[in-house]
Amino acid sequence: MKFFNSLAALVVLGTTAVTPVASAATLDDVMKKGFIQCGVSQGLPGFSNPDEKGNWTGIDIDVCRAVAAAVFGDASQVKYTPLSAKVRFTALQSGEIDMLSRNTTWTLTRDTSLGLNFAGVNYYDGQGFMVPKKLGVESAKELDGAAVCTNLGTTTELNMSDYFAANKMKYTPVVFEKADEVVAAYDAGRCDVYTTDRSGLAAQRLKMKDPDAHMVLPETISKEPLGPVVRHGDDQWLDIVKWTLFAMIEAEEQGITSKNVDDKLKSDNPATKRLLGVEGDMGEKLGLSNKWVYNIVKQVGNYGESFDEHVGPNTPLKLTRGVNALWNKGGLMYPMPIR
C-alpha cells in the first residue's frame, strides 16, 4: 500500500531530470504553479486535521498557510498531501511536496543523512505514555512487561526501546503504520500502553470511545522538538520557511495580532515598522514582498493566536503553553531578531 507510494516516489527520484536548478529554486517552482504543496499528517487534531467541512486546520497547517501568505500574499494558496510517518521524508526528498509540516522531530540523523533541513521548531514536545485508568498504574516505572502500541517509523520507537532498556524493564512493541490503527488497537485492548508525543496523546485521546477512561502518565521520556522541514540544498526556501516561523513568534512578542495588525501599521515602534514592512526591506531580502509579515499576521495570526485556537486550554486538547511560551515568559520560543 504505502509501500507503493514510496516506490512511486523513488521512480520520481530516478526520473527527475538532472538540472542544477531543479532542486535549487523551490520558490520559482512554487511561484510558477501558484500554490504550495504542503505535506501534513493523516489527521492529528490540533496539529493537522480536516474539520467537518473538509478544511485542514491546526498549528502545523498554520505554518503552511503562513508561508503561502508570505509568498503569495494569500494564505489559501496551499494544497495538502496527507502523509503517513513512513513516507513523509521520501515525499519531500522526491519533490512531491515543497515543505513538510507534520509534527516531525528534529534529529541529527534526519538533518544529515536524509538530505533534509529543519526550519525551526513550532512545538516543543516530549514522549509520554497513556494507559487506561482501570489499569491502576501511576508511573511509567511500573510498566514492566507491558504491551505498548505505537506508530511505525517514528523516533517514538527508538525512545521507548531506550527507556525500557535503561530501566531494565521488558515490553512488547506493537507497531502500526497509521495513527488511527494504533488508536483502534489500543482502544480494543491489544496494548496496555499507548505511547507517542504528549501532544499527540492529547489529540488522539479525543478519537477514543471513552476519552475520560484514559490517563497520561507523568513521565516525559524524550525531547521532541517538532518543526517544519524542507529539502537540503535550497537555502533561499529554507530561509523563507525559517523566517516565516520566526515572524509569527516575533509578532506575538510585539503584541501584533490579526485583529490589531492594521492599527499597528501606524505604530511608532521601529521594530514593528520594520516587521510589518512600513520601513526597511526585510521581505525583499528573502525574495518576498515587504508586506510579508503583515500578510502572515493578518491572514493566519501570530504564533500565540494559532496555539490558542488549535491546541490551547480552550480547545478539546487543553494543552497549556508550558515550554512553548515566549522566551520572556519562561518558555523556549525565541525568535531570532528580524533586522
Place this chain on the structure above:
Amino acid sequence: MNNSDPALFGSAPPKPSIWNDPFYRSLFFQFSAFVVVVLLGKYLFDNTTENMARQGIASGFGFMGSVSGFDVTSSLVKYSASSTYGQAFLVGLLNTLLVSAVSIFLATMIGFMVGIARLSSNWLIAKMATVYIEVLRNIPLLLQIFFWYFAVLRPLPSPRQSLDLFDMVFVNNRGLYLPAPVFDDLAIWLLIAVVVAIALIIFLTRWAKRKQDETGETFPLFLTSVSLLIGLPLLALLATGFPVHWEMPVLQGFNFRGGLTLIPEFVALTLALSTYTAAFIAEVVRAGIQAVPKGQTEAANALGLRSGVILRQVVIPQAMRVIVPPLTNQYLNLTKNSSLAAAIAYPDLVLIFAGTVLMQTGQAVEIIFITMAVYLLISLSIALFMNWYNKRMMLVER
C-alpha cells in the same frame, strides 16, 4: 532454417544480402532493443545517484551492520534493540516466510475441501461451499484482515480475565499462550525416531506400490504410516524416560510469561490469508476435477471401485495436472499478499525492513530494492518448486 542443401534443390538459391537476411535482421533488432533497455537502466541509475548525492541523501549498504535500536513484537531468532539492521532484516524475512508457509498449508487444506465440497451431490454442502467461495473471494483482502484482527481482538478478555483450558492454554487479547516443550539432552533420540519413521514410510510406500503393480494386492499404507509416525517417537520417549518437560505460561504482572505465544496479529493474518486464498484454490480444484473426463469415473465405477478410492486414485491424480499450474499462482499471490501485514502490526519484512529500518536510516532506494529482490526470490523459489512438482505429476505416456 537452412534450405540451401544442393542435393535437394539442385542449385543453391541466391543468398540474400545481409540487410534482407531474416537471421541478421532479427539479431540486429534484438541487439538494439537490448542496448536501449541497458541505456535506460543506466540513465535511471545515474540519475538517481546524482539526485541523491546532490540532495545529500546517504547511500550504500553499510547501514546493514549498524545497531538498530528498536524492538520487535515477535521474532523467530534472537533479536534485541542492540542487534543490527541486518538482523532486523532477517527477523522480518523469517516472519514473512513463517506466515506464508503456514497460510499456504492451511489454504491448500481448506481449498481442497471446499473445492471437492462444491461438487458434492449433497445440495446443502455444495451450496455452502459456493457461498463460502463467492463471499470470500469478492471482499478485498485488506478488509478481511481488519475483520479478523478486530473480530479476534475485541471479544477477547484482557490478560487478567484470560480464558483458560486446564490451566495450560490461555487465550486473551494479547494472544494465545501454549505450554512450550523443553527438551533435555536425551531428546535427541526423539528426533532420531522421527527420522527413522519417515525413512521407513518412504521405503514402505515404494514397496507397497511395487507389490500392487506386481500382484494387485493393496497394503494399508495410510494406517501403517500414521502408527509408525506416532509409535516410534513414543517408544523412544518411553525408552529414554520422557526427557521432555513443559514450560507453562504464568500470569506475571501485565501478561503471561514463558511458554509459546501466538500473537493475535499472526493469528489474524494467517486466518485472513488462508481463508481468502482457499476460495480461489477451491475454484482451481473444482476446475481440475471437472477437467477429468466423466468416462474415467464411470470406468472406475464399472470396475467396482468405491467412491473414495475413485476420488483418490483415479480423479485427483489426473486433476492434479490441471490444478498445479494455477495453484502455483495462488501460492505466489498469497506470499505477496502477506505484505499487507503492515496494516495490522504483524512484524513482517515490509513492516520491519521497508518500514522501521527505512525510516530510521532513510535509505529508501537500497531498502526498497532489497525488499523487492527478496519477494522476487521467494516467488521464483516457489515457482521453481511447483514446476518441478508439476513435471512429476504430468501424465507419463507409455
